[in-house]
Amino acid sequence: MLVAAAVCPSPPLLVPDVATGAAPELDAARAACADAVGLLAAARPDRLYVVGPADEGAHGGYPAGATGSFAGFGVDLSVRLGAEPARREGEGRPLPPSLSVGAWLLARAGWADAPVEGLGVADSTTADVCAGTGRELAASAGRVALLVLGDGSACRTVKAPGYLDERAAGFDAEAARALGTADAAALLALDAGLASELKAAGRAPWQVLAGAAEGAGLDGRLLFEDAPYGVGYFVAAWS
Secondary structure, three states: OOEEEEOOOOOOHHHHHHHHHHHHHHHHHHHHHHHHHHHHHHHOOEEEEEEEEHHHHHEEEEEOEEEEEOOHOOOOOEEOOOOOOOOOOOOOOOOOOOHHHHHHHHHOOOOOOOOOOEEEEEEOOOOOHHHHHHHHHHOHHHHEEEEEEEEOOOOOOOOOOOOOOOOOOHEEEEEEHHHHHOOOOHHOOOOOOHHOOOOOOOOOHHHHHHHOOOOOOEEEEEEEEOOOOHOOEEEEEEO
16 A cells, blocks of 8 residues: 655756756755655655656566666766665666666665565556556555656747746646645546647656555645746656
8 A cells, every 4th residue: 555655756866976066956846756755765665666657668667676777878877776785797677767866865864664666658658557557556565655757848948948838837847736625536637648748757757656546545745846948847646
């Protein structure tokens, strides 16, 4: 059963080594993420799943000990999912960027409170499949927690990755409301086609969370909301 969840943005820019000179611009987001991850530990889960967007080839599960790297972003920094011993070099799939960010957040928090597994979710995954996956995760242990990575629209300004789209603000406002109130039904109602057009990478992971939360009776709090670089970033805690 799901007992807690933390929702955080997924950009590698959250990692100061990647952001370099721009790192202070996301200090507030990092602080909110730290608070949300801390609440996961307070829930005393038996198992933690890190869920984030992934390309089609990176869709699926990642075991404890899976490794990722920010080398593709010009930084010689590697991360490991959970506290398991590192895998032998070249063994297993590397973590997609979103799960690498999640691994970094957990390492930063000194996570050692429960075994960790990862799940990359492709943008093409339908709401029904996401919800079913979430229900399976929630049923996998007596006390399950989720760290969910994902962003809102990338179309909030003319300098955003997807340029300005007038629909982006409304989409993000509804996502923020749903995440801040633990409204699972509203998350499942987010339109996948619109989310894709707005480059909202969080839609599928959020819908996995919504499926996991069915019947859990959790309350939500929105800890951070902003659109730096024209991309919607949200941090929320469910417990």
